[in-house]
Amino acid sequence: MNKVKTTSEKSLASNSRIVVLLTQLEKINSESLLVEADTARYVTSKILHLAQSQEKTRKEMTAKGSTGVEVILSTLENTRDLQTTLNILSILIELVSVGGGRRACILVSKGGTQILLQLLLGASKDSPPNEELMVQLHSLLAKIGPKDKKFGVKARINGALNISLNLVKQNLQNHRLILPCLQVLRVYSTNSVNAVSLGKNGVVELMFKIIGPFSKKNTGLMKVALDTLAALLKSKTNARRAVDRGYVQVLLTIYVDWHRHDSRHRHMLIRKGILQCIKSVTNIKLGRKAFIDANGMKILYNTSQDCLAVRTLDPLVNTSSLIMRKCFPKNRLPLPTIKSAFHFQLPVIPTSGPVAQLYSLPPEVDDVVDESDDNDDIETETETENENEDDKDQHFKNDDIETDIDKLKPKQELGRPIEELKIYEQFFPELAENFQEYDLVSKEPKPFASATNLGGPIVVPTAGEEHPAEANQSVKGIAVKDHSSLQMEEYNKRPSFLDLPKKDHNKDSLQLQNDQKKLLSSCQCLSQEIVKGLDRITLQNTSKSEQYYSTGCLIKKESKTSLTTPACNKPCQHVSSCGSGLFEGPSVQLGKLCCTGVDPDEEEDSSSHSSGEQVLLEVPDMLPLHNPDLYIEIVKNTKSVPEYSEVAYPDYFGHIPPPFKEPILERPYGVQRTKIAQDIERLIHQNDIVDRVIYDLDNSSCSVPEEGDILKFNSKFESGNLRKVIQIRKNEYDLILNSDINSNHYHQWFYFEVSGMKTGIGYRFNIINCEKSNSQFNYGMQPLMYSVQEALNARPWWGRVGTDICYYKNHFSRSSIAAGGQKGKSYYTITFTVSFPHKDDVCYFAYHYPYTYSTLKMHLQKLESMHNPQQIYFREDVLCETLAGNSCPLVTITAMPESNYYEHVCQFRNRPYVFLSARVHPGETNASWVMKGTLEYLMSSSPAAQSLRESYIFKIVPMLNPDGVINGNHRCSLSGEDLNRQWQNPNLDLHPTIYHAKGLLQYMATIKRLPLVFCDYHGHSRKKNVFMYGCSIKETMWHTDVSAASCDVIEDLGYRALPKILSQTAPAFCMSSCSFVVEKSKESTARVVVWREIGVQRSYTMESTLCGCDQGKYKGLQIGTRELEEMGAKFCVGLLRLKRLTSPLEHNLPSSLLDIENELIESSCKVTSPTTYVLDEDEPRFLEEVDYSAESNDEQDVELADNAGDYEPSIQEDALSDSEATRTHLP
């Protein structure tokens, strides 16, 4: 409330004319009115004159502290004199006509609405009512109504609805009168109860009388009538009424009339108004049906096409597009079932939850789509509808935040009996090792010693001997670089972000490659062999495989035809010399290759491909952890549910980061509507659609048509997940991804191979069963492509490719049965267009840089074989076996003790632990690249790394979900569940990796060796940068109603130190995206359980973007493996700094690191949108304004908001939403 000054006080200060007049009027009010009618008339007319002519007067009357408005309103309430009333109404209209709604708000706050409505009621009793009075009253009500949240209710209670309505009915020809009445009706109608009530009294029919038939007279009136109608039709009752009376057809006819006659586009707003009405009415199923029956799709499609050329008509195109998408008949996915195409029988079926549901589904049920899905028309509207629904949004609160303090406080009991935890002792031999058998006098790295005197579990490769795991290769006579100092040196040269001799990758990688070529000649020989010798390497069953080896060649040309369709039909020359013994046991099939090398300049000329001589395969020298032969060996032991027998080329060959920057793509204008228009054409021009299945996991007899210009698809390799491909148009393909095994959804990750392409053609790919409601593909992220020809031409990298990228809700949906009883959900399409660099190439596409389980195994083996055992204590144990029988590696890394003296061994054993894990979510391959960076750093020979090893013992589970990764899942393990929701109660049989990872931590708690830091690496698909989520009771309570003061928990702020350090050292890391709030939905994630149950204070999730950065050194760039690996290394550097900060000597953390108040203020200022109601728990709804969904209701109607104002949040509301703001946080 403003401080009230009396007018007399005020007059002393300013003594202006208006103040004198207002004082007079105040005086009149307090005296007998009848006597003073003339005076009041006179004074008000003077005030009116001033208000009309001087902005100064208007300002003064509505200034803070002025009682001008009160005096005026009080006069209005009391006067019986018509002229005085009219004068005052005019004054008020003058006051509110400028000032951006603020003055209207003042009027509302002084009780103006009620006074005006009472006046309206009184005036309506005259017969006929005074026209001038009605015009003025309605004009004023139309202006202040939108500023009064209770306007609709007040109007109804005062009986004003029908007064205005009847005025319009009885004065249809009197445009001057009905214009303001219609404006007021529009405001009434934004209240849904009013809309229903008015509808009963014939308002819908009345509006149609005004808007039709087509006429250019009174366009102003028409515009208002359309806006009113659009508001009215948002009520389902009114929409149904309109459909019943055939008004959908009428609206379309009027729209076409305007489209034809408004050739100069002067009446865009009227045309938009008509579309808004259609949009409202098609919110109901009957409306959509009427729209389709009236040929609405074709009409709106054709009119939109006409409008495309004129930029100012964009609102029409966009609204039309929205309506068409909504009305597009929902289709089923062209699949027999949306359950995964692969079956894996679980050892136990959970008793409840989605998997139980899936298993209990009768087999004959069509889970793709069902009729019940579209029943959105069940009448829910009643007269008793919540009057205060406007208020709902204002008091938004993130109800996912844990407010139960007991659920935030540390849990005391251990969960498993100590005897049971004993089994984990075996994973901690370092705590018992006394190193008496080791020759460890000096800390200095020594030349590699002979292995003979080494005992214990530590496997130590030496210069003279191959490590057993790699011995397989060496006997083949294939000169894989031997594991000598050469490799160590090479290893130590990179990567550039380590504190090691610098090489600029960007500039030098190619040069380096060339330098290394000579070193790699034998390896090249092998690789050439493979490239030339086969279209595909397959893991064959033994009987088949024999014929492969008999020739001593990798694969016999003759046999291949029966297996796969070759990418090119030219005869291949086989060179069989080295490498013949490579594939002992089952053979492995490499992604099909064209049998020739290609000169990029000659790619158009296919005749130049006949010779294989130019093939030059260079193993990227930047990849010391990569070895194709080793990879193949490992793949043979990797168990996949579909029993994959092929190997994707990029995984086999490896890849380096491209030597150039990849900026975040700018979204081209109108790409979404163009794509949608093309989708709509499928319906309108059905004959143009090819609709040919060319790849189908569900139908093994599906054969690729042998036509030259059809792309060939494949993803039958580790982490691949393509289920079906349908050719839609000549160069356009719909792709369907396989569901996670034992589930019927969760697809977003993709990885597949394409061949048979031509150059100079833009191929459009649509992945049509994506699930997330938004994606970074709408904000500059591109998919990744790897070209084998490019790799052969010394450019072996995954590159961001694709144009016309767009992610949007499509017309496919899944049934409520499949969605577990929820209403059928729509799918989303990610579409992109690619022009291939080479003809007859083999290319791979992926959601993000693939990182297979076999890759991890290879990296670990290489790390082990390359490390200096004098310096580094390295162990790789098998934590457990997965459901499919793959081993889950557990890595231990620390420094060897300085010597085997007692003090040194004690120092060794007493180092604090750091526990790291990654890749619980298979689709988050970026997490693995970060983990690779961490592992490489930990194993590097830099002094900082050594110092880090001397500070901590690292326990690392680099891949918590091997089965999910292998089988191309996006989210789940083979149990069909999100493993990161199982930490509270992991099941030994269903979630072995989580059960045992938790067991390790519980064991550590029992022996009082809790890790200083726990961090689980993840990827984030809807945010940029890298950031962390941690846990804090206080910060959680601050986000709730419970005031921080009432939360008497004493909390160490140390959990903020590591993220803060990272924000200062890691370029991709962003502090303001971090959060330390504990959500209910996350109570069973690793982060929260390790924090609360195990008691690790610094328990984190580290989230890396899939897209790129919008701050720091990489601002504006898409992220690559180099940056991700760097992040992993910087994480280690951060741990080193944390060590220094937390060492006993420096008990107090520097305050700069913990300026928590400031940071909270900073971050809460940035966040303005609540995100609780996000479908996917992991991803906050993206805040950028892109219309990605086909829902009409969630779209802000800007025009109405501008005119009516009631959708605009007031200043107060803004303030409120700020303080209430929360983010969704995830593990």
Ligand SMILES: [Zn+2]
């Ligand atoms: Zn994740």
